[in-house]
Amino acid sequence: MDKHVKGGKARAESLSVEARSEIASSAAKVRWDREKLLPKATHRGEIRIRDIVLPCAVLTDGTRVITELSLNSILGTSGGGKQRQLRKASGVNWPLALSSKALEPFLPLVFAEGELLPIEYKDGRRKAKGYDAKILPKMCDVWLRARDAKVLQDQQLHKALAADMLMRGLAQVGIVALVDEATGYQDQREKDELHQLLGIYLSEEKLTWAKRFPDEFYKQIYRLHEWHWPSDGNKHPGYVGKLTNQLVYECLPKGVLEELRVRNPKKEGSGQRQWKHHQFLSDDIGQNDLRDHLLQLITLMRISKNWPTFIGHFEFAFPTPGQQIAFELEETRK
Structure with missing residues (x-):
């Protein structure tokens, strides 16, 4: 066992019941306060392009998000255990759907710094993680660049096909409009826009x-x-x-x-x-x-x-x- 782990365990055991309870309560309060600051999903829906279904949401701050799970189901991997370990070790936060070694050379060509940061939010009682919906076309672009450069393995080609299908669908209507339509947020958006207009x-x-x-x-x-x-x-x-x-x-x-x-x-x-x-x-x-x-x-x-x-x-x-x-x-x- 790691010596730091042993030391921490020994210190915990030396504390009184009251002290341990107070520490646990303080930690719980910190987590609770942090979660209270998270934006909440106010509208939910699904984007459908041919056979592809992407759950999405609009948050209280107006951000349109697509869950990481739904991105993985289309462009990522079904397992993800190895990719999660590699991502954790390298300290990156981008979606698992972009965690392939073959895609890495194309990421800086498509994404700006900070564009792939995950977004944590509250979806009902549970905490969820997603990404700004506007990165979806760029994710598809990365997959298509890798396909055109012929660096994908055979088992990855179906992901490039899905990316191609998504890009064709997104070319007809913007991703923001798709999310708003799927969640019913366009009605609220019109009210917000009217409110802003009347305000000025x-x-x-x-x-x-x-x-x-x-x-x-x-x-x-x-x-x-x-x-x-x-x-x-x-x-x-x-x-x-x-x-x-x-x-x-x-x-x-x-x-x-x-x-x-x-x-x-x-x-x-x-x-x-x-x-x-x-x-x-x-x-x-x-x-x-x-x-x-x-x-x-x-x-x-x-x-x-x-x-x-x-x-x-x-x-x-x-x-x-x-x-x-x-x-x-x-x-x-x-």
Whole structure:
């Protein structure tokens, strides 16, 4: 028996029961605290490419992972005992699926430093280990380079065939999209992206009112409709407000108008909103986007002889919202 092992055993035996219990409790606490910091799998699924099935997950920090076990089943070895010993002895952390001697010359040509570090995470109650899903195409590339260099043994050629099949499948759609689809994470991703957009597009607090809509914007609406400009240029009929929503706010990024309606609800009884929607747009992003959009609209209005002509220009520039305005136009003619 190793002398260090003997010494450690002797020291343990010399400790009291209370001391040993305290040491064990401290060690357990350290392990527990370390595990609490691990990211958790929030979405799980399987990538299927022909006959290949790869379990995958999305973690709380947004990392897409593929388990080492699933990588081994496709590109690695069924046993892995010898490879695990060799990997442990050499101090490397890359997947067993890349532990063949024939692959080693190609690893530095494909992978950047640190790219093959394993990722530990919690999958329910158990602790799991995987790798960033983005390394999968590169793993396949390593196998194919080794095949083309004719350094693989005959019993390894079926792994290169699997790598070739995976690469062809991954060429059609990115690995991140595959993981998101397999786990259902794309729905959450869209929510997160919307949340990030609203975070920069809208202001945390309502801004002080300032004139954001140039008079020309409204004067052009009146000109194109052949309406008389009101004596009080600050008061317009409700239909003008409806057009403003369709021409402006419905053209803002998806989800912005819905959030504006939540932050600026209609008052009970009157049906009017207490503030202007533009007071909730962020000063640096939302307000600038509003200004640029209004300038585009005014330009389209200036080159239009009448409302139908303008609608044609508008539908060409902003096709989806334009369809709604064309419908309103037809109704006003009845």
